[in-house]
Amino acid sequence: MSYRLPDPALAALLRDMPKAELHVHIEGTLEPELIFALAERNQVDLPYADVASLREAYAFSDLQSFLDIYYAGASVLLHEQDFYDMARAYLARAVSDHVLHAEIFFDPQTHTARGVPMASVINGLYRACRDAERDWGISCTLILCFLRHLSEDDAFRTLAQAMPLRDRFIGIGLDSSELGHPPEKFARVFAHCRELGLHLVAHAGEEGPAAYVWSALDTLQVERIDHGVQAHQDEALMQRLARERIALTVCPLSNQKLQVFPDLALHNLPQMLDAGVAVTVNSDDPAYFGGYINENFEQLFAATGMGPRQAYQLARNSLEAGFVGEARKKAWVQQLDDCFVRNGFAAAIDAG
Numbered sequence: 001m002s003y004r005l006p007d008p009a010l011a012a013l014l015r016d017m018p019k020a021e022l023h024v025h026i027e028g029t030l031e032p033e034l035i036f037a038l039a040e041r042n043q044v045d046l047p048y049a050d051v052a053s054l055r056e057a058y059a060f061s062d063l064q065s066f067l068d069i070y071y072a073g074a075s076v077l078l079h080e081q082d083f084y085d086m087a088r089a090y091l092a093r094a095v096s097d098h099v100l101h102a103e104i105f106f107d108p109q110t111h112t113a114r115g116v117p118m119a120s121v122i123n124g125l126y127r128a129c130r131d132a133e134r135d136w137g138i139s140c141t142l143i144l145c146f147l148r149h150l151s152e153d154d155a156f157r158t159l160a161q162a163m164p165l166r167d168r169f170i171g172i173g174l175d176s177s178e179l180g181h182p183p184e185k186f187a188r189v190f191a192h193c194r195e196l197g198l199h200l201v202a203h204a205g206e207e208g209p210a211a212y213v214w215s216a217l218d219t220l221q222v223e224r225i226d227h228g229v230q231a232h233q234d235e236a237l238m239q240r241l242a243r244e245r246i247a248l249t250v251c252p253l254s255n256q257k258l259q260v261f262p263d264l265a266l267h268n269l270p271q272m273l274d275a276g277v278a279v280t281v282n283s284d285d286p287a288y289f290g291g292y293i294n295e296n297f298e299q300l301f302a303a304t305g306m307g308p309r310q311a312y313q314l315a316r317n318s319l320e321a322g323f324v325g326e327a328r329k330k331a332w333v334q335q336l337d338d339c340f341v342r343n344g345f346a347a348a349i350d351a352g
């Protein structure tokens with residue numbers, strides 16, 4: 001089900017308000033047109049005849065059915081310039097959606113397993129971030145994700161390969177198939193990353209149970225939870241998330257596409273926000289799930305009937321949950337306040 005906002009003033013506010021994107025997989029921003037262009041450039045065979053038939057395959061029943069196609073799409077990425085072009089396209093889009101700051105996930109094991117050098121992956125993405133900052137003023141950092149369906153030893157090897165480029169990523173995440181791969185499987189490698197001074201996040205409670213969110217917090221000691229929507233099943237967990245202001249990077253269109261919620265109108269984000277949890281809105285894999293961050297905001301608000309007060313809270317949560325210094329956060333929140341005043345929604349600031 002796709003939703004449209006009937007209120008043009010609210011739609012304009014959601015579009016124009018400054019925001020941060022804290023949960024986007026760069027490989028999930030690879031649009032079918034770019035997949036085919038890179039396939040041709042790199043002479044990679046694809047099991048789809050054209051862009052239209054690839055898009056037709058984007059009908060998912062759960063996380064795994066998506067991941068199978070997502071990893072196939074990433075097979076066209078071979079050279080540093082491919083990673084640069086992919087990230088450049090995403091960042092241009094983020095700028096037009098008024099994203100001030102993006103923390104971008106990448107999955108190195110998806111590429112190194114095919115013989116792509118770690119340096120090609122990280123240097124291509126990093127150069128795109130620096131160029132976007134120079135050209136468009138967007139702030140942009142990288143988070144290296146371990147694939148949880150692989151072993152912890154594989155994660156350690158991946159970390160070792162990335163260490164010569166340690167200054168080019170700020171944190172570590174955990175993604176891929178959740179069920180059967182609980183956070184504690186990666187306890188030792190996360191403890192090591194913590195000692196290295198890396199920020200820590202993990203996907204938990206997307207399809208997996210609330211127990212995985214507890215484990216990500218207590219065993220991995222992550223600073224944010226990616227998705228986390230299953231926390232709603234556990235009142236004690238909800239209270240902890242709210243009390244400790246642990247941000248959840250929620251991805252509404254992803255949750256609908258992967259059938260975590262059968263329909264956006266049934267999404268629990270409004271209740272989580274009401275319960276005082278620091279929820280944020282993000283796009284996850286926008287090329288596959290039918291929309292970038294502003295489309296996530298617009299459709300979610302249209303489906304659930306939320307208004308300017310919640311828009312303010314969500315944007316503010318995102319600007320405050322990034323891994324950046326307090327002075328920059330304060331300046332960004334000032335820009336957010338100015339936007340709400342300019343658009344005639346000053347009351348939403350005071351209510352928030």
Ligand code: HPA
Binds near residue numbers: 176203284
């Ligand atoms: O939503 C997701 N969940 C887990 N792994 C992923 N890798 C890309 N997107 C996702």
Ligand SMILES: [Zn+2]
Binds near residue numbers: 023025175226284
């Ligand atoms: Zn994700």
